[in-house]
Amino acid sequence: MTPKITINTGTPRSVAGNMISGALAAGMVATALSYTKYKQSELSKDEAIKQSLKLTVQGGIATGSAIAAANALGRNSWLGLLGSLTVGVAGIYGVEKLYEKTCTCTQTIDVSTTEEETK
Template sequence: MADAIINTGEPRNVVGHIVSGAVASAIISGTINYKKAKEEKISSKEAVKDTVKRTSQGAIATGAAIATANYLGQRNGFFKALTAASVGMAGIYAVELLDDKLEKKCTSIEDNKNLIEEGSNE
């Protein structure tokens, strides 16, 4: 590590930290969403959905952060570090887009169900 620009210590296991990030995110978001559901601010279904989303994003963020730090600790690893950070950002953004798309699809399905039910009641 003597050649490193930034001493980040020994390289860490990215996969292990992805698991740790997922567990930490699940604990945090699960607790917050449990409280919201208990207070009837959100439904149980919404609580589970948000917890899964935040758990996925936490896993991605933690893995990307560890990979970025590992690359920063390598000589000439700056562009690899930028790439790792960018991949993490893209992954988190992709989860947001997927969530939005699924939300619209579910809303559309519910709207269609309501139209069908209204039509059959006439």
């Protein structure tokens, strides 16, 4: 018979509350870093804002899923632990892909034609 391992993770914590706390913390750090890069002309104003928003959302997702995973671990629910981590990774990846999609479409394409091209 295998002994049951119980890990005391303390009182279960609010996933939604910690998601908000994580988003706020990540947002503060991201904004400070993005502002520094903006001031050093490494990022445009729009890029700095988009990067800050992306990292804010990702920080909230990471914190919320980590708290959900810790709560599941405290209940000895390995499936819940893996599920929480999977949702977190998928959420962060999804935000990253959405960010890439919105940020790579900023190229200016010259569609003007000259008289010679239209003949």
